[in-house]
Amino acid sequence: MVPLSWYLLLSAFLFASGVAGFLIRRNIITIFMSIELMLNGVNLAFIAFATVRHSLNGNVFVFFVMVVAAAEAAVGLAIIIAVYRTRETLNVDRVNLLKL
Amino acid sequence: MMPVATTFFFYFLSIIAVVSAIVVITRKSPVHSALALITTLLSLAGLYLMLYAPFVAAVQIVLYAGGIMVLFLFVIMLVNLEKAQLEERFNKQWQVALIAVLTLGALLIFIFEKGRSVFPQTVTNFPENTNTQVIGLLLYRDYLMPFELASLLLLVAIVGAVVMAKKRV
Amino acid sequence: MIPSGDYIRILPEIVLSIFGMLVMVIDPLLGENDDRKSIGVVSAIGALLALGATFIMAGHPGEAFYNILRVDDFAVFFHVVVILIALACILMSFEYLKVQEIRQGEYYGLILFGTVGMCLMSSAIELVMLFVAIEISSISTYILAGFRRRAAESAESSLKYFLLGSFATAFFLYGIALMYGATGSTNVDAIAAALRQGTPVMAYLAIALMMVGLGFKVAAAPFQVWTPDVYEGAPAPVVALMSTGPKAAAFAVLLRVLFGTAAPGWFWAVWIAAALSMTIGNFGALVQTNVKRMLAYSSIAHAGYLLVAFIAVRNMEQGVSAAMFYTAAYAAMNVGAFAVVSHFASAGEKYVSIEDYAGLGRRSPVLAAVLTVFLLSLIGIPITGGFFAKFYVFRAAVSSNLIWLTVIGLVNSAIGSYYYLRLLVMMYMKEPQSEESVPSVPFAAGFAMAGCVVATLYLGVFPNRVLQFAIESARTLVH
Numbered sequence: 001m002v003p004l005s006w007y008l009l010l011s012a013f014l015f016a017s018g019v020a021g022f023l024i025r026r027n028i029i030t031i032f033m034s035i036e037l038m039l040n041g042v043n044l045a046f047i048a049f050a051t052v053r054h055s056l057n058g059n060v061f062v063f064f065v066m067v068v069a070a071a072e073a074a075v076g077l078a079i080i081i082a083v084y085r086t087r088e089t090l091n092v093d094r095v096n097l098l099k100l
Numbered sequence: 101m102m103p104v105a106t107t108f109f110f111y112f113l114s115i116i117a118v119v120s121a122i123v124v125i126t127r128k129s130p131v132h133s134a135l136a137l138i139t140t141l142l143s144l145a146g147l148y149l150m151l152y153a154p155f156v157a158a159v160q161i162v163l164y165a166g167g168i169m170v171l172f173l174f175v176i177m178l179v180n181l182e183k184a185q186l187e188e189r190f191n192k193q194w195q196v197a198l199i200a201v202l203t204l205g206a207l208l209i210f211i212f213e214k215g216r217s218v219f220p221q222t223v224t225n226f227p228e229n230t231n232t233q234v235i236g237l238l239l240y241r242d243y244l245m246p247f248e249l250a251s252l253l254l255l256v257a258i259v260g261a262v263v264m265a266k267k268r269v
Numbered sequence: 270m271i272p273s274g275d276y277i278r279i280l281p282e283i284v285l286s287i288f289g290m291l292v293m294v295i296d297p298l299l300g301e302n303d304d305r306k307s308i309g310v311v312s313a314i315g316a317l318l319a320l321g322a323t324f325i326m327a328g329h330p331g332e333a334f335y336n337i338l339r340v341d342d343f344a345v346f347f348h349v350v351v352i353l354i355a356l357a358c359i360l361m362s363f364e365y366l367k368v369q370e371i372r373q374g375e376y377y378g379l380i381l382f383g384t385v386g387m388c389l390m391s392s393a394i395e396l397v398m399l400f401v402a403i404e405i406s407s408i409s410t411y412i413l414a415g416f417r418r419r420a421a422e423s424a425e426s427s428l429k430y431f432l433l434g435s436f437a438t439a440f441f442l443y444g445i446a447l448m449y450g451a452t453g454s455t456n457v458d459a460i461a462a463a464l465r466q467g468t469p470v471m472a473y474l475a476i477a478l479m480m481v482g483l484g485f486k487v488a489a490a491p492f493q494v495w496t497p498d499v500y501e502g503a504p505a506p507v508v509a510l511m512s513t514g515p516k517a518a519a520f521a522v523l524l525r526v527l528f529g530t531a532a533p534g535w536f537w538a539v540w541i542a543a544a545l546s547m548t549i550g551n552f553g554a555l556v557q558t559n560v561k562r563m564l565a566y567s568s569i570a571h572a573g574y575l576l577v578a579f580i581a582v583r584n585m586e587q588g589v590s591a592a593m594f595y596t597a598a599y600a601a602m603n604v605g606a607f608a609v610v611s612h613f614a615s616a617g618e619k620y621v622s623i624e625d626y627a628g629l630g631r632r633s634p635v636l637a638a639v640l641t642v643f644l645l646s647l648i649g650i651p652i653t654g655g656f657f658a659k660f661y662v663f664r665a666a667v668s669s670n671l672i673w674l675t676v677i678g679l680v681n682s683a684i685g686s687y688y689y690l691r692l693l694v695m696m697y698m699k700e701p702q703s704e705e706s707v708p709s710v711p712f713a714a715g716f717a718m719a720g721c722v723v724a725t726l727y728l729g730v731f732p733n734r735v736l737q738f739a740i741e742s743a744r745t746l747v748h
Contacts, residue, residue, distance in 0.1 A: 002232050003108040005212050008450075009152070010114045012208035014121055014140070015443055016201050021125030022436055023197030025666035027131050029130045029152045031178055031432060033137050036168070037121055038439035040144055042446050043156075051151045056231070058449060060238050064397055065442060066163050067250050068404045071257035072438075073168045076409055076431055078174040078264035079415060083428050085267075086421040211447075214470040230710065245279075245334035246398045252286060253405050256382045260291070260412035263375050264427070266571070269472070 015041030026091050028080055032073075035099050053081040106150060113150075116143040130176045136171060141165040155232045271689075278340045280322040281348055282385045288315025289381035305373045309363045309402030309713070316356040316384070322583035323348045336456060338392040342742030346593055347391030347521045351514050353724075354600050355384040358510040360717035361608045365506050368616050371416050375594030380510065386737035394529070396445050396455040396541045399522060403441070403486070405516060407434050410511045414503035420617070426502025433485060433495040442484025444554025446649035450475030461530040472678070473534045479526065480538060486519040489576060490545035493569045497553070500565035505618065508561060512568045512607070513600040518733035520575060520596055524589055539580050544674060546573030547681040554688045555571055558623050560610055563688060564603070567647060570685055571599050574662055577678055582664035588669070591661035593729035594736055598654035602646040605721030609640045612714050613707065623692060628701025636707060637696045639718050644693055646725045648686040661736065 014037055021034030043062045051059025116139060123136035139165050148157035238249050276283070276303045292312050299305060327345045332338070359380060366373050386405030398673040411434060415427025449455050451462035451471040464472060484492040493579060500508045550570025575595045581588030600614040611628075613636065614621050632636040645652035649660075659682065710718070728735060 002107055006110065006114070007147070008107060008212045008298065010117065010147075012166060012205060012212065013118060015439075016205040016208065017121045017125055018439070019204060020167060020201040022432075023200065024194040025125065025599055026190065027130055028428070028432075029172065029179075030133050032123070032435075033124055033130075033133055033172065035142040035432070035435045035439055036137060037124060037140065038436075039442065040140065040164075042439065043160075044144060044147065045443065045446040046449065047148055047151045047153050049446065050153070053450075053453045056234050057455060058446075059153050059231075059235055060164050060243055061397055061400075061445070061449070061455060062153075063159065063235070064240070064243075064246060064250065064401060066159060068253065068401070068438075070163060070168055071253050071404065071408060072165065072431075073171050074257045075263040075411060076435065077171055079411065079424065079428050079431050080175060080177065082264045082415060082418075082424045084374040088423050090175070149605070211471055211474045241398060242335045243337070243395075246401045249398070249401045249405070252382060252385065253401055253408070255290075255407050256379065256405055256412075257497045259378060260374050260408060263372070263379075263412060264415055264424075 004048055004052050008045060011041045011044035011048065014038070014044065021088070028083070028091075032076055032080070036069065037063060069073075109146065109150060113143040113146045116140075117147070131173070134172050134176060138165050138169050141169065153231065155235050209247075271334065274329055274331070277329045278326055278331070278333040278338065279389075280320040280326050281352065282388055283387045284319045284322045284406040285315060285352075285381045285388070287316070288312060289378045289385070291315070292381070293374045297509075306363060306748070308373045308377055309359060309366075312381055313356060313359050313713075315381060316352055316359060318717065319354050320349065323352060332394070335399045336458070337395045337676050338389065339394045341745045342738065343366075343521070343525070343593075343746050344492050346738065346742050347517060347596075350517050350600055351384060351387045352519070354510060354514045354604055356513075357604045357717040357720060358506050359606065360713045360720075361509065361611055362506045363713040364609050364711040365504070365714075369417060369504065369618070370419070370506070374411070374643055376416060377412050379409040379560050383413070384514070387514050390518040391521040392527075393522075394525070396448075396457070396547040398729055400442065400445065400485070403519075403522070406515050407438070407486070408509070413507040414499060414511070415581075416507065417502075417504050417618070420502070422502035423504070424446060424502075426499045429495055430499045430503075437482045437485030437492070439482075440478050440485075444475045444478030444480075444482060447471050447478065451475055456528045457525060463529060464532065468533045472532070472622075475716055476527075476532045476535055477538065480523075480535060481700035483519050483523050483526075483732045484542060487572050487575075488492055488546075488569050489525070489542045489572045490569065490603070491542070493549060493572075496569055497557075497728055498563040499645070501559060501561050502570075505561065505607055505614055505621075509563075509604045509607030509611065512564070513603050516568075516572065517596045517600060520592060523579070524592060524746065528585060528589060536580055540671075540674060543573050543576035543580065544677050546570065546572075546576060549676060551681045551685045551688075554685070557621050557688070558624070560623055560626070560692070561746045563623070563692075564610070566604060568687065569687075570602065570681065571595075571603075571647075573681070574659060574678060575652070577666050577671070577674055578662045580671060580674070581662075581669040584665060584668050586740055586743045587661075587665040589746060590739035591658075592738060593663040593739040593743065594661050594728075595658040597735060598646070598658035598725070601645045601654055601721050601724035601728060603724060605718055606640065606643040606647070608714060608718045608721060609636060609643070612636070612718075615708070623695055624702065626692060626695045627699035628696070629707070630697040630700050633700075633707040636710065640696070641727060642695060642722050644651070644689045646729065648689045649682055652726065652729045654725045654732070656729055657732040657736075658728070661732075 018034045018038030046058040046062045120136040124133045127133050145157045145160040171199040388404045389402035403470040419422035451469045488496045514656050554566035578588045578592035648653035648654045663719045
């Protein structure tokens with residue numbers, strides 16, 4: 001059997017690669033996909049903990065994370081379309097965003 | 101219960117997940133990234149099944165891989181892709197980002213190694229056939245209020261999406 | 270069966286949701302050329318009724334819906350603050366929406382729905398509930414930031430707010446996941462009980478990640494980068510809302526999660542965040558030429574002052590009550606300042622640079638006087654709410670031996686007064702650039718400004734009643 005910490009390592013990897021994608025990419029849609037990657041890392045951690053703890057509360061939490069991810073996707077993609085209409089670009093530098 | 105098979109499937113699925121996650125954040129074309137993300141989502145659904153969470157696995161496929169990702173692809177098709185292809189892929193702060201991510205990753209690994217002793221080493225058996233039933237009971241009893249509130253959240257999202265995407269102001 | 274008392278404990282939220290849907294239904298029923306002020310009036314009535322419902326709710330303290338939320342004095346306090354903020358923003362939007370030609374039904378609907386989320390953030394004791402409530406308030410404000418559809422910077426501000434907000438949410442969620450792994454529960458009380466048994470290493474990281482997420486929401490340094498750009502692009506009344514409402518609610522969450530769970534190991538993290546926020550906020554504001562950007566940096570600085578109250582751990586009641594008082598005072602003065610800014614900005618938000626305020630004292634003495642009250646309060650001059658807010662925070666810090674942080678805070682207050690005074694000098698000492706008369710303040714916006722002036726002065730002259738209430742509710746929070 002696979003020890004639990006392997007699942008957690010995988011979840012940490014997914015989360016960290018999402019963070020990396022968010023920080024280095026310039027295309028807005030890819031940045032948004034990186035956020036989805038982070039959320040999936042979160043979900044895997046929840047499920048792994050729920051299995052170990054023998055409580056299904058973690059599964060319910062994942063359910064809510066997915067609902068929120070769906071809502072965020074709808075709103076976020078609508079905002080992306082609105083920005084694209086005004087600027088004709090999906091590059092964050094061009095939309096003058098994330099001036100760090 | 102066949103331990104060999106589960107071990108094999110864990111490595112198989114997690115390698116797919118890791119590789120496609122890297123593809124998501126490195127490919128130039130958003131379409132390739134989206135397809136790789138779908139692959140990650142599907143392999144995660146497999147891992148959920150191995151963690152005795154069939155309901156979440158089903159929702160993952162139907163809602164995430166099916167619904168959300170289709171929305172992504174739809175928007176990618178809507179905007180001008182040729183132009184996006186010509187743009188620079190990464191921004192200038194990638195060194196800073198790399199350091200930040202490595203720190204975060206190291207921190208997480210360190211904590212998990214430390215926390216290892218707290219948890220049983222292996223994932224134990226877990227009643228699977230009542231999984232959906234128990235989740236249903238939890239959702240409609242203990243978590244009734246957030247469940248109802250989620251409908252308000254979706255209403256806000258619908259209104260917001262319509263307002264933002266509408267052409268005529 | 271759910272006891273009927275549970276429904277009374279969410280009565281303000283029910284009222285707000287019903288009115289939010291109502292205004293969206295009324296909007297299409299009106300003809301193309303009808304006066305749309307009635308929509309605003311209906312939503313203002315909704316907010317007033319919700320305020321009344323809060324007082325009914327206050328009479329029924331206790332847990333509701335299987336330990337999902339808890340109504341106590343702490344929750345009532347933040348309900349009142351958040352609903353009053355929403356009411357003031359609705360009132361100042363009447364004229365603004367017409368001038369900027371913004372669609373109304375959805376605008377008011379989203380303000381009311383967002384308020385539901387903020388209210389529930391202060392009463393939720395289950396992290397699932399907390400998460401959904403945070404998302405409702407966040408998603409509404411993401412969209413509200415993009416409502417000036419004719420201006421490209423509004424959509425950009427919405428996008429930036431959205432991306433960084435979701436990024437922060439993911440961190441918050443990972444924190445919850447680790448907390449769930451470390452303690453086996455997502456209920457604040459159960460987490461507190463588990464942490465009392467002993468603190469697993471994972472809990473430290475969980476708290477750190479949750480604080481990163483909430484740090485973004487309250488715009489505390491080093492997570493403040495989004496604030497100036499977002500505040501610059503968003504409509505002014507919306508900035509009034511999002512610089513106070515979600516922040517107040519997020520501070521409520523921080524208080525409940527940090528103190529309610531007696532979470533470990535956040536002392537130095539908050540210490541550094543507080544010092545950084547104060548310094549970055551005040552120095553950033555010094556060089557701004559746009560009033561909205563200046564107020565954005567000032568809001569970062571004020572988040573820093575507020576965080577000082579968090580680490581006054583020696584005397585938790587004093588610290589928590591100082592933080593609550595600061596939230597209320599900051600809400601009053603900041604909403605008021607943005608009410609003036611949004612009225613003065615005119616069509617397309619033309620007049621938002623500091624030079625535009627030259628000679629305002631002569632062009633519109635009343636408007637200038639009102640803004641003066643708020644600026645003096647933001648500096649922290651006596652007889653305004655800002656004075657006692659800072660006083661209580663630093664008193665709590667001194668009594669917990671946080672001498673260095675107090676010194677940093679006081680130096681920063683001195684630096685901060687410079688840029689507020691610069692605006693005052695501009696209004697009273699400089700010649701006006703244009704002789705164009707400032708449009709007279711309409712009734713609703715005037716009412717909102719007057720309300721904020723009264724609140725600011727009330728907190729500055731009779732702070733005791735509010736402080737007493739804050740201390741009592743702090744006592745229920747810190748067992």
